Amino acid sequence: MKSLKTFMAIALTVPLLFACSSENSEPATDQVYTIKVTHEEYADTVPDLYAKELARRVEEKSNGRIKFEIFQVGQLGVGVDLIEHLLTGATQMAIVSPGNVATIVPEGQIFALHYLLPTDVKQAYDFLAESQVAKKDLPAIYAEKNLKLMDLWPLGGSNWLTKKNIQSPADYKGMPFRTMDTPLIIKNYEAYGANPTPVPYTDVYSGLQLNMISGVENPLGALVDMKWYEVQDYLVMSNHIMYLEGVFLNDKYFNALPADLQAIMSETIDEMHGYAYELQEKANNDAAKVLADNLEVIELSDPQLAEFKEAALPVRDYFKNNAGERPAQILEKLEDEIKEFEKRQG
Secondary structure, three states: HHHHHHHHHHHHHHHHHHHOOOOOOOOOOOOEEEEEEOOOOOOHHHHHHHHHHHHHHHHHHHOOOOEEEEOOOOOOOOOOOHHHHHHHHOOOOEEEEEHHOOOOHHHHHHHHHHOOOOHHHHHHHHHHOOOOOOOOOHHHHHHOOOOOEEEEEEEEEEEEEOOOOOOOHHHHHOEEEEEEHHHHHHHHHHHOEEEEEEHHHHHHHHHHHHHOOOOEEEEHHHHOOOOOHOOOOEEEEEEEEEEEEEEEEHHHHHHHHHHHHHHHHHHHHHHHHHHHHHHHHHHHHHHHHHHHOOOOEOOHHHHHHHHHHHHHHHHHHHHHHHOOOOHHHHHHHHHHHHHHHHHHHH
C-alpha cells in the first residue's frame, strides 16, 4: 500500500518537477506554480485549517500565481511517508512533526524530550519565535537534506490518555504505550518503565479498542479529533511535551521559485505563526470540555510532576552521549536558550 501511495504521489507531480527544475531560469510572470501540501490530520483540524488559510493568503498575494492542493492524513500516506514524498519532490510542502524526520535529521528529535520546552503554550510559541536553534541552526541542518524548515509552532501541550490511572512513573511499568517510531520518543517511555509500541497514527483507535495498546499521547484537540477518548478511561494532564508542527518545503523547489514568490511564501508563513496559536487555542479549549465530560481527568500535583521530570532527565544524557557531537551541541545550546528565556519570564 505504501509503495502504491508513493507511486500515485509521484505520478501526480512529475510535470511540476520539471516546471521548476532550473534555479537560474526566470519563468514568465503568468506561470502558475502548484504546491501540493500534506499534513498529519483530518479535515478541519488545526493543521488542515492552517493549510487552507495559508493557501488563501498566498494565492491572494500572488494574484493566483501560486495554487495549493491540500492532502489530509492517509490520502498520500502517513508519518514518514509524507517526508519521503517531500524529499522526492512528489509533494512540495508538508506540515508534520519534526519527529517524522528524526531518522533523516537526528537533531529534530530534541523536541521529543519530555519537560524540555516551556510547558505553557504561549511561552512555547514566544520562545520558538526567538530561538536561534529553531530559527537558524535547525533550518540550516534540514537544508542539508533538501528540506526547508519555514516555521515551528506547537499544536499544544501533549497529555496522556490511558486505561490506567497514571500518577507516577511506576504506574507505567509494563504498559504497552503507543509512540511514534522515533528512537528518542521510545526511550522516553522506556525511562518510565513502559513498553513503547509504535503504531501508525490511523491505526491507534483500533489498537486501543483491542487492548493492543493502553495509552497514547497528544494535544487535547488531536485526542478529540481522533476520537481516542471513546475507548479510554483517564486523561492525565501531564503537559510533558509541546507537540510541534514543522512547516517544511522541498528546498530545491522553493529556491527555483521566482524571487517575488519566495518572498510571498516566507512573509506569509511568518504571519501565520500567530494564526496557528489562535487555531490551537480554540481547538484545545473546545476539546478540554469534551474530554472532561467523557473521562476522569487526573491533575498531577507539583511533586508528582517533579517525579516525572526527574525520571525523564537521563534521556537527555542518553541523547547527548549517543546522537553524535552536533546533535549534542544543538541540545546544549537549546537548553541554554530555554534557561535564559525562563529567567526573563521570571
